[in-house]
Amino acid sequence: MSHNTYLVALLVMSLGTACTDDPLTSMPASDSGSGSPTSFDPPLPSSATMSEEPTSTEPTTSSTSTGALTTTSGPDGSVCGDGAVGDEEQCDLGDANANIGACTLECKHASCGDGLVHEGVEQCDFGLGNDDSYNGCRPLDCQYGPRCGDGVLDVEHEICDRGELNGTGTTDDEFAPCSLMCGYYGRLLFITSQQFNGDLGGVSGADLKCHAAALAVGLPNANKYRAWISDNFQSPETRYDQWDLPGVPVILTGGLVVADDLLDLVDNGPHTGIARTEFGEALFEERVWTNTSAFGEIFSIDDHCDSWTAADGSLQARWGFNALAVEDGPEWDSWRAERWWTSFSVFSCKGLARLYCIDDGFVLEQED
Structure with missing residues (x-):
């Protein structure tokens, strides 16, 4: 084979290899003739791109929000205040939830010692400060302990105590009325x-x-x-x-x-x-x-x-x-x-x- 015939045959073989249905990848020149790795990731074939489904943006019950108001209170998707008691809620009275009611704003049962006063049930609640001392709040039932105005004379702290008559200037015997501070008024x-x-x-x-x-x-x-x-x-x-x-x-x-x-x-x-x-x-x-x-x-x-x-x-x-x-x-x-x-x-x-x-x-x- 002549030298010219050899060159023509080599060109035909090279053109036949490059003709494919795939897009060409840009390759840098190489002195070795064997090629070198690309410095960029090749794009995906068009067929692979079209076959992927778009990622869903719908929230799930296990997700938590960042930078936005969280609408779920537990993995079961329950919301405190919706009226339905979720797995991690003790109670839920919906709009009736209140820190002075039977079910708090955190969907927990009102209890003596929680630091919240259950209206109509508790007189007081100092949380961990509840005790049986004078002017204290009893830890068992969250009712007032001994105090000025209860109508019972506490000789260690009071001079007189007429209960609701304190501070009115009224007395029911020969002794002076009681002041609001349980001293004698006069x-x-x-x-x-x-x-x-x-x-x-x-x-x-x-x-x-x-x-x-x-x-x-x-x-x-x-x-x-x-x-x-x-x-x-x-x-x-x-x-x-x-x-x-x-x-x-x-x-x-x-x-x-x-x-x-x-x-x-x-x-x-x-x-x-x-x-x-x-x-x-x-x-x-x-x-x-x-x-x-x-x-x-x-x-x-x-x-x-x-x-x-x-x-x-x-x-x-x-x-x-x-x-x-x-x-x-x-x-x-x-x-x-x-x-x-x-x-x-x-x-x-x-x-x-x-x-x-x-x-x-x-x-x-x-x-x-």
Whole structure:
């Protein structure tokens, strides 16, 4: 075979190999003549591309959404709030689900200790904080534990408790009404446990002695207490800030009512003897420095130990008789009618007597 004939035959063979139904793949040149791998993945044949089904975009019950609201609450496809109880739900009342109801917004049964108050069933629920202490929530039934307002006196925490009557100013016996904080509602009046001679440091010094007595036992408004005392210039009627405070009873330590209010005290006298100290100790037939009339006015322009600055035996002062041990009979009738509690007789200024102290800082707003 000639050289030209050989070249023609070789060209025919090459053209026959390249003619196929498949698309051509671009191949880089090779010095070796055997070819090298492509640097790009070859495209799929058209027949393979047309045979694949499009991927479904429909959600399945096992899928979870990202970046969008999840509409399923469990693998069974249940939704909390659809009214049907799913495998992972305890309950489902549909639109009636509520954190104050029998089925919560998480489709769980309401239970004591879940921190949610089931309306009409539970009074309280502090979750893990439930306990049987005062002001606590009982862990067994989520009902209130001992607390102010339950009508049961808890002597460790309360002075008085009349339940629904607390804070109304109403009482059903001879004792004072209860405040909203389970204390007695009223202006406290006490006789000092200490005795003093006539040198009180003036009327203001007598007030300071009342402050000290009230502070010693932790009484509210301790620095507002005033002595029931007069000199030749001032008296309770002129110097009390709250002389006219209607409807606020005057009471003793322990809650016994002395008068319906301060004006009742001066108009009608005390209902009972002023026989309790700041500590609640009972004292009877004691002298009390006053120089004050039954109406809260100055009794004498002379009998006041030189305006309560002298313990001089040559001077005298007016005093009151605080209480009788037996509140019955002619002597008791005279004690009340003649207002012996505030003006009974005179006594030497070097002698010892006590003071009456009354709360002059009571604030009505504390009951709001």
